[in-house]
Amino acid sequence: MLAKRIIPCLDIKDNRVVKGVRFVGLKDAGDPVEVAKLYEQEEADELVFLDITASFQQRKTLVELVEKIAKNIYMPFTVGGGIKDINDIRDLLNAGADKVSINTAAVKYPDLVNESARRFGSQCIVVAIDAKSIMDRGLRVERWQVYINGGRTSTDLDAVEWAKEVAWRGAGEILLTSMDQDGTKDGYDLDLTRAITEAVNIPVVASGGAGRPEHFYEVFVNTGADAALAASIFHYQQYTIREIKQYLKEKGIAVRI
Amino acid sequence: MICIIDYGMGNIHSVKKALESFGVKTLVTSNPQDLEKADKIILPGVGAFDDAILGLKKKDLISNLIKHIENKKTILGICLGMQLLFEESQEAKDSRGLGILKGRIKKFDNNLSLKIPHIGWNQIKMVLKDCPLLKDIPDNSYVYFCHSYYPEPEDKNIIVTYTDYGLDFASVVWKDNIYGVQFHPEKSQAIGLKIIKNFISLC
Numbered sequence: 001m002l003a004k005r006i007i008p009c010l011d012i013k014d015n016r017v018v019k020g021v022r023f024v025g026l027k028d029a030g031d032p033v034e035v036a037k038l039y040e041q042e043e044a045d046e047l048v049f050l051d052i053t054a055s056f057q058q059r060k061t062l063v064e065l066v067e068k069i070a071k072n073i074y075m076p077f078t079v080g081g082g083i084k085d086i087n088d089i090r091d092l093l094n095a096g097a098d099k100v101s102i103n104t105a106a107v108k109y110p111d112l113v114n115e116s117a118r119r120f121g122s123q124c125i126v127v128a129i130d131a132k133s134i135m136d137r138g139l140r141v142e143r144w145q146v147y148i149n150g151g152r153t154s155t156d157l158d159a160v161e162w163a164k165e166v167a168w169r170g171a172g173e174i175l176l177t178s179m180d181q182d183g184t185k186d187g188y189d190l191d192l193t194r195a196i197t198e199a200v201n202i203p204v205v206a207s208g209g210a211g212r213p214e215h216f217y218e219v220f221v222n223t224g225a226d227a228a229l230a231a232s233i234f235h236y237q238q239y240t241i242r243e244i245k246q247y248l249k250e251k252g253i254a255v256r257i
Numbered sequence: 258m259i260c261i262i263d264y265g266m267g268n269i270h271s272v273k274k275a276l277e278s279f280g281v282k283t284l285v286t287s288n289p290q291d292l293e294k295a296d297k298i299i300l301p302g303v304g305a306f307d308d309a310i311l312g313l314k315k316k317d318l319i320s321n322l323i324k325h326i327e328n329k330k331t332i333l334g335i336c337l338g339m340q341l342l343f344e345e346s347q348e349a350k351d352s353r354g355l356g357i358l359k360g361r362i363k364k365f366d367n368n369l370s371l372k373i374p375h376i377g378w379n380q381i382k383m384v385l386k387d388c389p390l391l392k393d394i395p396d397n398s399y400v401y402f403c404h405s406y407y408p409e410p411e412d413k414n415i416i417v418t419y420t421d422y423g424l425d426f427a428s429v430v431w432k433d434n435i436y437g438v439q440f441h442p443e444k445s446q447a448i449g450l451k452i453i454k455n456f457i458s459l460c
Contacts (some may be wrong), residue, residue, distance in 0.1 A: 005377050071270075074271070074444060074449060074450060173376060202372055
């Protein structure tokens with residue numbers, strides 16, 4: 001049976017892991033390669049690296065970093081953040097990334113999804129969608145709006161419609177982040193995740209809000225999510241990946257353990 | 258020395274480094290002459306079937322690969338590389354496979370309400386116990402898959418493992434000196450590395 005995936009996400013800035021990685025016992029908790037190796041020992045199912053480096057010059061070194069990571073781990077990994085065109089995608093895949101995650105560029109140039117899927121195969125093209133709820137007058141969620149530029153810029157795209165469109169254009173997977181839940185540790189946005197997984201026929205990775213093992217269980221039981229991504233819950237070593245998986249296994253969720 | 262065929266289809270570094278982690282000499286090559294010197298061959302690949310066949314044709318690799326495989330050189334096809342060993346694919350519009358294994362490559366059926374591609378960790382259920390490639394690999398081990406098409410061998414006796422994704426498809430095949438895996442051993446952590454080590458140990 002296909003296992004539900006547990007995926008740690010690492011934010012990378014200027015080739016260093018940032019945003020609260022507090023691993024004890026690591027020589028250098030900011031070194032992406034060291035952190036990646038630790039997650040491999042823990043049997044993470046996959047890794048996501050999100051580059052949040054601003055300047056162009058520094059971004060060039062991302063390709064070298066990807067090469068270094070690829071040399072050191074034996075599991076699939078996705079690289080995202082700031083990808084602008086097909087050349088960026090090619091460079092990262094050639095450097096050893098298994099998948100690339102595109103967000104803003106996909107909204108601005110939707111044909112990039114078609115072109116990159118045709119050229120490199122759908123299986124390596126992930127479209128990341130950052131979605132935020134819009135309330136109706138009764139303060140119920142009416143729909144979800146797509147944001148770009150790291151959540152700073154709103155678009156007029158509806159998240160469910162956009163998900164359908166990128167699937168149709170050839171995306172192999174959707175990385176869905178709830179901006180309402182992100183950072184809250186209150187759990188994944190189940191309504192949003194359900195709405196998206198019901199709308200498309202490609203795998204969906206739920207993201208934003210994981211704080212306790214129950215949250216992983218909830219998102220797998222109540223939505224069609226194929227994977228759950230989390231950052232701080234793992235980085236601060238509140239829970240190890242094994243503990244989360246053990247919990248899920250005891251609750252009857254198929255995980256690789 | 259193990260030859261890894263480079264025909265422009267996707268990332269081969271991970272296969273190379275997995276082999277080299279066991280101290281094996283590798284050669285990434287698109288030169289058909291190099292196959293002569295190789296003890297074993299690995300045919301990796303991700304992407305589209307037609308592009309892959311075109312890539313092999315451009316490098317004059319098809320007839321050379323067939324020749325060496327028929328001369329009993331051990332080969333491992335990974336993912337698309339395995340699919341290419343069969344006769345034909347539903348994905349292909351204007352090309353045929355190498356035809357070294359009888360059978361065809363089919364697409365997962367949309368009507369089974371499956372998500373396509375099949376991405377993630379799934380289990381291999383062994384039906385053939387004595388395949389040396391899977392020596393000491395426990396039944397129902399999880400390995401990493403990433404594909405939309407799967408092989409349907411004509412001869413069911415070459416199927417070593419099945420994997421359940423809406424239906425039971427052949428995830429490892431083996432015929433004499435020919436081995437094929439639908440998953441990515443180079444991405445399957447400890448189990449995958451063990452399979453690669455087994456491949457290296459084959460004589």
